[in-house]
Amino acid sequence: MSCDQCREREAVIQLTQIVNDQVTTLHLCEKCAAEKGVDSPGAHAKTPLGTLIGAAMGKSTEQAPAPRSSEVCVRCGGSFQDFRESGRLGCPDCYRSFETPLRDLLRRLHGSTHHLGERYAEREPAAVVVDNEQAADLREQLRLAVETENFELAAELRDRLRVLE
Amino acid sequence: MIDLSLLTDGGVGWLDASGPASHLVLSTRIRLARNLAGHVFQGRNSETEREEILGSVEEAARESVLLRRATRFRLDRLDRIDRQLLHERHLVSKELAGLDPDGRVRSGASVLVQERIGVMLNEEDHLRIQGLHSGFALDETYAEVDRLDAELGQRLAFAFHPEFGYLTSCPTNVGTGLRASVLIHLPGLVLTKEINKVLHGLAQVGLTHRGLYGEGSEVVGQFFQLSNQTTLGSSERELLDHLGKMVRQVMDYEEQARQVLLRDAATVIEDKVWRAYGLLRYARSLSFEEAMNLLSPVRLGVGVGLIPDVAMYTLNKLLIYTQPAHLAVAEGIGPDDADLPFRRARFVRKVLESEVGRRG
Numbered sequence: 001m002s003c004d005q006c007r008e009r010e011a012v013i014q015l016t017q018i019v020n021d022q023v024t025t026l027h028l029c030e031k032c033a034a035e036k037g038v039d040s041p042g043a044h045a046k047t048p049l050g051t052l053i054g055a056a057m058g059k060s061t062e063q064a065p066a067p068r069s070s071e072v073c074v075r076c077g078g079s080f081q082d083f084r085e086s087g088r089l090g091c092p093d094c095y096r097s098f099e100t101p102l103r104d105l106l107r108r109l110h111g112s113t114h115h116l117g118e119r120y121a122e123r124e125p126a127a128v129v130v131d132n133e134q135a136a137d138l139r140e141q142l143r144l145a146v147e148t149e150n151f152e153l154a155a156e157l158r159d160r161l162r163v164l165e
Numbered sequence: 166m167i168d169l170s171l172l173t174d175g176g177v178g179w180l181d182a183s184g185p186a187s188h189l190v191l192s193t194r195i196r197l198a199r200n201l202a203g204h205v206f207q208g209r210n211s212e213t214e215r216e217e218i219l220g221s222v223e224e225a226a227r228e229s230v231l232l233r234r235a236t237r238f239r240l241d242r243l244d245r246i247d248r249q250l251l252h253e254r255h256l257v258s259k260e261l262a263g264l265d266p267d268g269r270v271r272s273g274a275s276v277l278v279q280e281r282i283g284v285m286l287n288e289e290d291h292l293r294i295q296g297l298h299s300g301f302a303l304d305e306t307y308a309e310v311d312r313l314d315a316e317l318g319q320r321l322a323f324a325f326h327p328e329f330g331y332l333t334s335c336p337t338n339v340g341t342g343l344r345a346s347v348l349i350h351l352p353g354l355v356l357t358k359e360i361n362k363v364l365h366g367l368a369q370v371g372l373t374h375r376g377l378y379g380e381g382s383e384v385v386g387q388f389f390q391l392s393n394q395t396t397l398g399s400s401e402r403e404l405l406d407h408l409g410k411m412v413r414q415v416m417d418y419e420e421q422a423r424q425v426l427l428r429d430a431a432t433v434i435e436d437k438v439w440r441a442y443g444l445l446r447y448a449r450s451l452s453f454e455e456a457m458n459l460l461s462p463v464r465l466g467v468g469v470g471l472i473p474d475v476a477m478y479t480l481n482k483l484l485i486y487t488q489p490a491h492l493a494v495a496e497g498i499g500p501d502d503a504d505l506p507f508r509r510a511r512f513v514r515k516v517l518e519s520e521v522g523r524r525g
Contacts, residue, residue, distance in 0.1 A: 012370050030369055076205045088289070091205035092324035092332040095339075102336060106329070109337055112398025115330025117341035118311075120323055160230055 184300020215273030340397030353422030
């Protein structure tokens with residue numbers, strides 16, 4: 001994809017801006033991005049998480065009220081203040097308890113709040129897809145192991161086949 | 166004293182320089198951060214809960230294929246030297262090994278290892294599923310780690326949120342929980358002073374760099390760990406493809422830099438390489454840092470064919486076995502023994518001598 005600005009160089013940065021509730025996405029090359037004053041994600045990474053959390057909170061106060069420091073997660077009893085200090089959440093339920101400020105933080109950290117990777121609930125069927133080539137290979141190895149009376153290896157191969165199939 | 170011979174290849178199979186692009190890339194590591202649903206995260210849990218987590222993961226591992234024969238190390242029951250040994254082998258993080266200056270080993274801190282894969286337990290997250298391969302092997306490493314994730318995920322209940330994905334103690338890891346790192350040697354880019362430009366460019370495209378031992382470690386011996394910065398908003402495949410594409414580009418730059426050096430500064434480079442080799446071959450005292458800094462130009466010399474008789478595998482071995490804990494254990498002395506630098510120099514001389522012969 002070529003750069004939306006100069007239309008010459010390859011775009012390497014996706015710049016999403018929200019101006020007056022309008023979302024615009026630009027694909028920029030390194031040079032044009034630098035001209036627009038976009039700094040690197042690496043620069044963010046070097047900032048201690050605490051500063052980022054602070055920044056996210058500062059931003060969120062304009063849109064949604066941040067949880068008061070007395071508000072705690074119903075599951076673990078941890079507060080958002082604890083998180084600001086340690087950079088670690090208390091339990092999986094904290095993601096629900098502090099959803100609004102966390103969503104802001106995730107957007108700043110990752111540029112997104114939506115998981116697009118493998119989904120846990122749907123994993124099981126995917127995991128049992130038979131890898132035919134590998135199964136054939138294992139079957140051949142098993143045949144050889146039995147032929148050469150290497151029963152220990154044969155047992156292991158049989159186990160591996162069982163899992164594959 | 167722990168017996169590392171229980172591990173296949175002593176857990177350092179990734180050192181054998183058999184993987185793709187081994188002259189540039191030492192290893193590929195991928196880890197997936199996972200937590201158990203219904204349990205608080207590590208920072209808030211008790212000793213009893215950590216034992217419970219350990220128990221259920223070990224049970225799941227025993228029923229799995231990929232970790233059925235795993236060797237287990239309970240770091241909280243090991244001496245410091247043994248924990249350091251496991252860390253130097255890149256099997257456990259510094260945090261889990263309790264090696265930070267103010268660090269204590271957390272109760273329940275453990276690692277399960279079977280060949281190239283394993284899982285750290287009671288680290289920052291309940292599970293850190295990890296795979297380590299020789300050379301540049303993102304696809305192979307991920308295939309194994311993904312399979313282990315599926316196996317354990319069927320037997321355990323992982324904390325997962327429909328929008329945010331796999332939930333982690335620190336929001337920097339949420340989503341896929343995936344961090345892929347490629348440990349790459351870039352002396353050409355360092356010598357041509359192009360390295361900062363390259364690292365800056367990588368930061369622009371969402372990648373980060375660290376030192377030899379990963380997070381929080383210094384860059385030594387011109388080894389850089391390149392890895393993805395974000396874990397949410399892209400699929401595992403996209404994260405790996407992006408990292409892979411960028412690493413290939415860095416490899417091209419490094420090869421070009423080496424060509425430029427050999428073309429424009431051949432005598433300077435030859436001198437640098439052979440001078441380092443000479444020091445390693447004949448020095449009587451070496452600190453680990455000095456050894457690392459000398460191994461780097463020698464590695465470059467082997468890579469571009471200036472030094473013909475030394476194998477990458479030998480250099481990789483030296484990298485691991487000259488580390489303080491490894492050397493101390495091999496020599497039967499303490500890791501802070503004043504004699505260590507002399508023993509290190511002797512060890513390096515012996516290894517190189519057996520490789521190239523007395524007159525090499």
